[in-house]
Amino acid sequence: MTIPLSVRRSHFRRAELVEVVLEQQLEGPDRLSGPQQAAAPIVQNQDDRAVFDEVFLPHMAEAYRLAHWLTGNASDAEDVVQDAALRAFRGIRSFGAVNARAWSLTIVRNTAYSWLMKNRPKAVVFTDDLSAAEQRQLEQEGPQGTRIETPEEIALFKADAEDVQRALAELPAQFREAIVLREINQLNYRDIAEITNVPIGTVMSRLSRGRQLLIALLGDRT
Amino acid sequence: MTSSLKDDDELLMNAYCDGELDPASAIEFERRLAADQALNARYNRLLSLRTAVRALPRYELPSGLQDRIKSALDANGPGQAQQPGEARLPGQVVRLHQRSWSFRALAAAAVLGAVISGAATLTLERYQQREDVAREIVADHIRGLLAPQPFDVASSDRHTVKPWFTSRLPESPQVPDLAAQGFMLVGGRVDVIGQDPVATIVYKHALHTISLTTLPSGRSVPDQVISGYNVRSWSDAEFTYVAVSDLPSPDLATFERAFSAASAAPEIK
Numbered sequence: 001m002t003i004p005l006s007v008r009r010s011h012f013r014r015a016e017l018v019e020v021v022l023e024q025q026l027e028g029p030d031r032l033s034g035p036q037q038a039a040a041p042i043v044q045n046q047d048d049r050a051v052f053d054e055v056f057l058p059h060m061a062e063a064y065r066l067a068h069w070l071t072g073n074a075s076d077a078e079d080v081v082q083d084a085a086l087r088a089f090r091g092i093r094s095f096g097a098v099n100a101r102a103w104s105l106t107i108v109r110n111t112a113y114s115w116l117m118k119n120r121p122k123a124v125v126f127t128d129d130l131s132a133a134e135q136r137q138l139e140q141e142g143p144q145g146t147r148i149e150t151p152e153e154i155a156l157f158k159a160d161a162e163d164v165q166r167a168l169a170e171l172p173a174q175f176r177e178a179i180v181l182r183e184i185n186q187l188n189y190r191d192i193a194e195i196t197n198v199p200i201g202t203v204m205s206r207l208s209r210g211r212q213l214l215i216a217l218l219g220d221r222t
Numbered sequence: 223m224t225s226s227l228k229d230d231d232e233l234l235m236n237a238y239c240d241g242e243l244d245p246a247s248a249i250e251f252e253r254r255l256a257a258d259q260a261l262n263a264r265y266n267r268l269l270s271l272r273t274a275v276r277a278l279p280r281y282e283l284p285s286g287l288q289d290r291i292k293s294a295l296d297a298n299g300p301g302q303a304q305q306p307g308e309a310r311l312p313g314q315v316v317r318l319h320q321r322s323w324s325f326r327a328l329a330a331a332a333v334l335g336a337v338i339s340g341a342a343t344l345t346l347e348r349y350q351q352r353e354d355v356a357r358e359i360v361a362d363h364i365r366g367l368l369a370p371q372p373f374d375v376a377s378s379d380r381h382t383v384k385p386w387f388t389s390r391l392p393e394s395p396q397v398p399d400l401a402a403q404g405f406m407l408v409g410g411r412v413d414v415i416g417q418d419p420v421a422t423i424v425y426k427h428a429l430h431t432i433s434l435t436t437l438p439s440g441r442s443v444p445d446q447v448i449s450g451y452n453v454r455s456w457s458d459a460e461f462t463y464v465a466v467s468d469l470p471s472p473d474l475a476t477f478e479r480a481f482s483a484a485s486a487a488p489e490i491k
Contacts, residue, residue, distance in 0.1 A: 049295065058392070060291075061283045068281040078287055085291045101392060164274045182240065183275045186388045189242050208236040215271055 070112040084111040175210030373409030398484030
């Protein structure tokens with residue numbers, strides 16, 4: 001009934017970090033901007049441009065916000081959004097006319113990761129959804145092993161914005177993106193699942209884990 | 223495994239916090255929340271985390287980025303594909319122009335005719351659409367009254383209703399709390415008008431329910447009475463609002479004034 005003690009910064013720092021291979025992570029909706037298409041001469045017409053203006057442009061502010069959180073700084077975010085806009089324009093015919101917002105953000109998200117892999121590969125860190133250390137601790141101790149916190153012990157946050165920002169930036173990528181998509185872009189689970197290309201159940205557990213990690217990180221600081 | 227029980231709780235709490243539980247599970251969870259002090263404390267902590275994350279300063283789109291992107295697209299988009307083709311055949315183009323004078327006159331006449339009749343049908347269609355829109359909105363209101371509750375998200379807290387809309391719709395209206403003016407915020411729902419999902423905010427005034435549906439601005443709906451319900455509409459820069467209620471029309475006018483005044487004021491966070 002409480003946050004496992006194992007969810008402490010030191011533990012997930014030590015947890016095995018998995019750098020996910022680019023192709024593996026970016027399969028799915030990013031197909032549309034694969035290298036084979038970029039190499040071929042692109043002949044696009046006024047209609048494509050009109051569709052692009054209608055589909056991608058309205059979500060530009062959100063796209064930038066997401067890119068900023070995924071890359072961690074403003075100039076990288078600009079590069080990513082520009083890159084993503086170009087990819088979106090080239091792939092505009094693959095837009096299924098269903099959810100322009102999710103479609104656009106999917107491209108931004110995938111562009112952000114491929115951009116990071118290319119330019120700052122060290123910055124991209126994914127972990128297993130449940131790290132080995134946490135798994136072990138859970139199995140050894142079980143729920144009885146974890147201390148039940150009394151309501152009085154569960155303090156509300158008085159963390160300032162800077163701490164929250166830093167803690168969120170420190171989260172492993174898949175937890176950070178889930179929380180950013182949920183809280184900053186305010187998307188529902190279905191859209192987050194579509195954008196990050198995982199089942200809804202995984203979105204749920206990432207959000208839950210991510211928030212626990214945030215709480216633990218912020219708790220460590222105070 | 224026993225630990226999965228604990229995990230489930232955590233997931234349930236998060237899903238509830240995100241408004242993603244189905245109504246039955248949500249009610250059950252609320253019951254547990256009320257009974258279990260420890261769970262309640264953890265839930266409050268989760269809420270305070272959410273507040274902290276949402277209060278983070280927003281990264282704003284740098285001015286000029288959108289223009290840079292547009293001009294980048296202009297540079298490698300349609301322009302390149304067309305201009306070389308035109309440049310290669312100037313003679314042909316000119317000859318074609320001379321030869322086809324009568325065709326052009328004919329084409330112009332045809333286009334003119336099409337435009338006139340098109341405009342006529344458009345006006346007719348638009349008129350019918352306006353009627354249909356009002357009727358659809360009233361139908362949604364009635365449907366709301368017949369359902370166990372007239373909303374999908376129940377909350378008198380505008381900080382719950384507004385994000386709920388935001389996560390479901392590309393554009394969502396301000397959700398002012400008008401309790402001080404006698405109109406209680408009770409919740410919100412998504413209605414489908416034509417093919418488009420739109421936000422409807424639900425207020426109560428004494429025992430009367432008011433559905434306030436928000437359409438993209440520019441779609442005027444005339445004030446009228448449909449099936450005994452008063453329909454009143456007004457617009458601001460962002461939306462066209464259509465209020466439906468069994469309230470008498472002077473009261474509905476009061477509601478309009480209260481809502482306009484509150485939604486025009488900058489939102490206090």
